[in-house]
Amino acid sequence: MTQDTIFALSSGAVPAGVAVIRLSGPKARFVMNKLIDKEPKPRFAALRYLSDPDSGDIIDQALVIVFPDTKSFTGEEAVEFHLHGGRAVVKAMLEILGRFEGCRLAEAGEFTRRAFENGKYDLTAVEGLADLIQAETENQRKQAIRQASGAHKSVIDGWREILLQARSMIEAELDFSDEEDIPGAISDVIWPKLRELKADIERHLSKADHGERLRNGLTVVLAGHPNAGKSSLLNWFAKRDVAIVTEEAGTTRDLLELHLDIEGYPVTMIDTAGLRESDNVVEREGIRRALEKSENADLLIEVVDGTHPEERVELSSHARRMVLFNKQDRIDSDPFHANGKGDDKEMVFSASVKTGKGMDFLYDSFVKQIESLFDGAEDVLITRERHRKYLLSCVDNVNNSLIYTESPIEIRSEFLRQAGDELGKITGRIDVEEMLGVIFSQFCVGK
Ligand SMILES: Nc1nc2c(ncn2[C@@H]2O[C@H](COP(=O)(O)OP(=O)(O)OP(=O)(O)O)[C@@H](O)[C@H]2O)c(=O)[nH]1
Ligand SMILES: [K+]
Numbered sequence: 001m002t003q004d005t006i007f008a009l010s011s012g013a014v015p016a017g018v019a020v021i022r023l024s025g026p027k028a029r030f031v032m033n034k035l036i037d038k039e040p041k042p043r044f045a046a047l048r049y050l051s052d053p054d055s056g057d058i059i060d061q062a063l064v065i066v067f068p069d070t071k072s073f074t075g076e077e078a079v080e081f082h083l084h085g086g087r088a089v090v091k092a093m094l095e096i097l098g099r100f101e102g103c104r105l106a107e108a109g110e111f112t113r114r115a116f117e118n119g120k121y122d123l124t125a126v127e128g129l130a131d132l133i134q135a136e137t138e139n140q141r142k143q144a145i146r147q148a149s150g151a152h153k154s155v156i157d158g159w160r161e162i163l164l165q166a167r168s169m170i171e172a173e174l175d176f177s178d179e180e181d182i183p184g185a186i187s188d189v190i191w192p193k194l195r196e197l198k199a200d201i202e203r204h205l206s207k208a209d210h211g212e213r214l215r216n217g218l219t220v221v222l223a224g225h226p227n228a229g230k231s232s233l234l235n236w237f238a239k240r241d242v243a244i245v246t247e248e249a250g251t252t253r254d255l256l257e258l259h260l261d262i263e264g265y266p267v268t269m270i271d272t273a274g275l276r277e278s279d280n281v282v283e284r285e286g287i288r289r290a291l292e293k294s295e296n297a298d299l300l301i302e303v304v305d306g307t308h309p310e311e312r313v314e315l316s317s318h319a320r321r322m323v324l325f326n327k328q329d330r331i332d333s334d335p336f337h338a339n340g341k342g343d344d345k346e347m348v349f350s351a352s353v354k355t356g357k358g359m360d361f362l363y364d365s366f367v368k369q370i371e372s373l374f375d376g377a378e379d380v381l382i383t384r385e386r387h388r389k390y391l392l393s394c395v396d397n398v399n400n401s402l403i404y405t406e407s408p409i410e411i412r413s414e415f416l417r418q419a420g421d422e423l424g425k426i427t428g429r430i431d432v433e434e435m436l437g438v439i440f441s442q443f444c445v446g447k
């Protein structure tokens with residue numbers, strides 16, 4: 001079965017200074033030579049007129065680069081055209097390419113899928129590429145580029161190697177089991193090694209939250225009684241008036257999300273409706289949503305009107321909590337002596353959003369909380385639920401092989417084979433057809 005040759009606009013929306021159209025597949029060079037008069041040296045950019053092969057009309061003057069299959073992104077023959085980024089230029093070029101037999105527009109992620117199928121990347125690197133394109137903050141970018149460059153694959157392949165070695169030693173023991181010379185010797189080596197492997201994977205699993213958080217961003221929820229100053233606080237973080245602030249209790253009803261970049265970490269801050277008993281249907285729905293968000297928050301900032309410090313809210317959230325006694329400007333002295341007191345689970349602050357007093361301290365503590373929630377996330381191996389699932393299953397299998405000491409060695413070895421297969425699913429060595437569609441569809445057309 002011969003592959004289609006695929007093409008797409010790989011750069012951003014037109015009009016733009018330059019538009020890059022990619023062409024990849026068995027007919028890539030053939031098609032290119034129909035459009036230009038002289039083939040450029042491989043991997044060197046050359047300026048060429050592109051003309052319509054049917055009418056002879058010149059379409060554009062462009063830089064043309066041809067990549068042999070061994071040196072291309074996709075692992076097959078490929079060509080890039082760097083055209084002027086006008087709508088009509090791009091449209092004409094795509095129309096002409098589509099006229100060639102066996103050439104068609106690429107689907108979302110299809111170039112990357114071919115790169116994967118041709119062994120240029122493993123699945124973790126592909127996921128890293130997808131994340132790199134989506135990355136919005138500096139630390140997300142760092143995590144993604146590490147993964148895209150194969151850092152995850154090499155760790156996982158290292159683990160697989162240990163499992164393979166253990167199994168081959170068990171095989172060897174089985175082959176020589178009637179010889180008296182080596183009893184026990186192999187077991188002495190492999191089981192401690194497998195215990196280490198298990199501990200190593202478990203260490204990574206224990207940090208899984210951090211990695212997934214960095215990919216998805218973490219959620220900070222502002223909660224408290226009406227009029228405590230939640231929306232004022234959101235506006236303070238935003239440095240602009242995103243939320244409506246009035247002296248009327250019950251102003252905020254809908255959830256309002258603000259995306260922040262805190263020292264390179266992605267944070268979504270959510271303003272919510274003030275919590276109180278209410279007969280109003282709209283407000284009650286707002287309160288229901290506020291409670292729901294609070295439960296799933298990574299960090300809660302409870303805002304309390306400092307002139308009514310007894311007005312605290314009951315929240316069944318496991319999230320860490322910062323409590324801000326606001327409106328300090330209305331209180332003669334600071335009755336709480338509160339700033340920064342408390343423990344890891346709940347820290348107490350006294351400040352005034354309105355005058356800004358105490359807010360720098362609150363902000364610094366907030367940044368520290370965020371940093372500790374992400375702590376070392378860039379180096380974490382697990383960035384997706386998928387990784388966590390297979391690693392857990394791998395650990396289970398390694399564990400089974402360790403604890404079933406009374407079982408025949410063949411069975412213990414079989415657990416190790418399964419453990420290795422789980423790792424193979426992460427890198428895509430083991431058949432994972434059903435999830436490929438999901439992974440590649442996250443890319444845009446042209447990647
Ligand atoms: N004096 C003083 N007033 C403040 C301070 N912070 C907020 N306010 C005022 O308190 C009132 C309520 O503020 P909001 O930010 O709307 O309070 P909220 O918690 O979002 O209220 P709801 O959305 O109704 O739950 C407004 O009139 C604010 O100007 C502060 O530090 N000092
Ligand atoms: K209000």
Ligand SMILES: [Mg+2]
Pocket residue numbers: 230231232243244251252271272274
């Ligand atoms: Mg509000």
